[in-house]
Amino acid sequence: MADERALNALPFTENWKVQKASTFYKAYTLQLDGSAWNITDATISLQVNDNQKNTVLTADATITDAENGKFEFTLDSSKTNIAIGSHHYAVKLTIPAGDSNFPNGATFILLKGNFVVESHAFKET
Numbered sequence: 001m002a003d004e005r006a007l008n009a010l011p012f013t014e015n016w017k018v019q020k021a022s023t024f025y026k027a028y029t030l031q032l033d034g035s036a037w038n039i040t041d042a043t044i045s046l047q048v049n050d051n052q053k054n055t056v057l058t059a060d061a062t063i064t065d066a067e068n069g070k071f072e073f074t075l076d077s078s079k080t081n082i083a084i085g086s087h088h089y090a091v092k093l094t095i096p097a098g099d100s101n102f103p104n105g106a107t108f109i110l111l112k113g114n115f116v117v118e119s120h121a122f123k124e125t
Helices: none
Strands: 016-019 024-029 043-049 053-059 062-065 068-074 083-094 107-118
Touching: 016 024, 053 068, 053 083
Parallel strands: 016 107
Antiparallel strands: 024 068, 043 053, 043 083, 062 068, 083 107
């Protein structure tokens, strides 16, 4: 069963953990009123800030199936090579004007939470 949440409940809180300097992957599917949400012209972006509110990581999502609202974040080791510890992230959805559901365009913060960077078990050689 899909995890369905109301649009007016945004942003959803979800904590992410990543190993420092390792690949991180997350995939999502957006639905609107229980149906696939066509995000063909949308942009989805990630921003991670440290505790001093300095931006330490940014990335754009890859929209993998726009008509069915599917997108993903794949962060390579160069992106996740940031300070170990707890940071804060947000994922923003931007819908341009002309969208059938939001004719004037819209911006939503979809997700937010802690972005925890942990040391990995392998020692550098």
